[in-house]
Amino acid sequence: MQLAEMYPVDLVYAHEAEAATGVPKAIIRKWASRGQIQRFQGDRRQYSGQGHEYKTMYALPEIRERAASYRPTPQRAPRAA
Numbered sequence: 001m002q003l004a005e006m007y008p009v010d011l012v013y014a015h016e017a018e019a020a021t022g023v024p025k026a027i028i029r030k031w032a033s034r035g036q037i038q039r040f041q042g043d044r045r046q047y048s049g050q051g052h053e054y055k056t057m058y059a060l061p062e063i064r065e066r067a068a069s070y071r072p073t074p075q076r077a078p079r080a081a
Contacts, residue, residue, distance in 0.1 A: 011040055011057040020060060021067040028058060037062045 014025040031037045040057040 010060050012060045012063075013057055017058055017060060017063045021063055023063065023067045023070055024072075027070070028063060031063075031066060032056070032058065037066065 012020065014028050017023065017028055018025050028037070032039045038059055040059070041055070
């Protein structure tokens with residue numbers, strides 16, 4: 001997806017993408033760090049506290065596309081001693 005194809009409403013923060021798609025924020029950030037989805041600079045006026053959670057925005061259409069094939073892996077229980 002090219003930036004020119006997106007509208008401002010297509011850019012969301014990780015917590016908004018999580019709410020819209022059900023994909024955890026950690027997975028969204030992992031996809032971005034691996035280059036599977038694009039990151040965009042967030043709006044500096046909306047920083048809260050230290051502002052870490054609002055510095056990066058993601059394209060919701062890209063996340064929805066990847067979320068269609070996303071399957072969470074079950075976590076293993078610790079072994080009994």
